[in-house]
Amino acid sequence: MCDWNTHLYCAHKVNQHLKFEGQELDMFLFGNLLPDVNMGWIIAPEVRLEQCYTHFDGMGQEYFWAPQRFYEKYKEAIDSIDPLHLGYLFHLWMDVANMTYFVNKIPMSQMISDYHKVRELKWKDTSIFIRNHKFTLSDNNVNSIVSHAKAIDEVNITGNDLLKVVDYINEGTREFAADSYQLYSEKELADFYESICSDFISWLAKI
Numbered sequence: 396m397c398d399w400n401t402h403l404y405c406a407h408k409v410n411q412h413l414k415f416e417g418q419e420l421d422m423f424l425f426g427n428l429l430p431d432v433n434m435g436w437i438i439a440p441e442v443r444l445e446q447c448y449t450h451f452d453g454m455g456q457e458y459f460w461a462p463q464r465f466y467e468k469y470k471e472a473i474d475s476i477d478p479l480h481l482g483y484l485f486h487l488w489m490d491v492a493n494m495t496y497f498v499n500k501i502p503m504s505q506m507i508s509d510y511h512k513v514r515e516l517k518w519k520d521t522s523i524f525i526r527n528h529k530f531t532l533s534d535n536n537v538n539s540i541v542s543h544a545k546a547i548d549e550v551n552i553t554g555n556d557l558l559k560v561v562d563y564i565n566e567g568t569r570e571f572a573a574d575s576y577q578l579y580s581e582k583e584l585a586d587f588y589e590s591i592c593s594d595f596i597s598w599l600a601k602i
Contacts, residue, residue: 397489397490397493397521398518398521398522398525399428399431399437399560399563399564400522400525400564401489401521401524401525401588402427402428402486402489403424403427403428403564404525404588405427405485405489405588405591405592406423406424406427406482406485407424408588408589408592409485409592409595409596410423412596413476413478413481415478418536418539419478420478421533421535421536421540422478422479422482422536422539422540422543423478423479423481423482424482425479425482425540425544425557425560426478426479426480426481426482426483426484426485426486427482427483427485427486427489428482428486428560429449429479429482429483429486429544429547429550429552430449430450430483430486430487430490430549430550431449431486432550432552432556432557432560433449433550433551433552433556434446434449437559437560437563438556438559438560438563440551440552440553440556441551441553441556442551444549444550444551448549449549449550450487450490451464451465451487451549452464461487461490461491462484462487462488462491462598465483465484465487466484466602469483469484469547472546473602479540479543479544479546479547480546480547481599483547485595488591488595488598489591489595492591492594493591496587513578516577516578517577517578517579519577520576520577520578520579520584521584523574523575523576523581524579524581524584524585531561531564531565537554537557537558537561538554540557541553541554541557
């Protein structure tokens with residue numbers, strides 16, 4: 396899984412191709428965060444939803460099919476280039492790609508024996524890479540985003556939820572901040588994020 400700043404960093408890279416602006420750009424960016432908002436990790440939403448629900452069986456055997464399952468359910472909106480649905484889709488795509496790369500990087504025996512420690516090292520590395528890529532989100536379009544999000548069954552958000560997300564991101568909180576890379580190099584992360592974005596754009600062109 397990725398932290399929100401990493402999701403936003405890659406969302407901006409993908410938007411160089413999609414070219415959303417104004418309210419549509421805010422919707423695309425927020426869409427990249429929506430699968431996590433109701434889970435209660437950073438904020439306490441009015442309705443808490445489990446990861447397996449918001450991530451389309453994100454904790455089970457269907458995890459790696461999550462982007463395809465979301466697309467199949469919301470095909471009409473995605474095919475019409477709806478920014479919020481595309482943002483949600485890219486979040487799922489990025490989580491799957493990130494987890495695949497993460498598992499390939501770490502021996503399975505270490506993943507099983509000390510998963511949380513290994514995950515913390517990964518997050519420390521991404522916090523260093525994203526440190527100089529801080530993004531802020533406008534809250535001017537919050538009401539429109541909340542209204543639009545009602546079309547996605549897997550989320551149940553309020554304006555206060557989104558404002559808390561904006562505040563968290565704008566504060567630049569780095570729970571796992573570190574001074575040196577633990578698992579990756581800066582080039583490895585840069586190349587990896589570039590490949591995630593280009594592969595997603597290529598996939599969109601095919602579906």
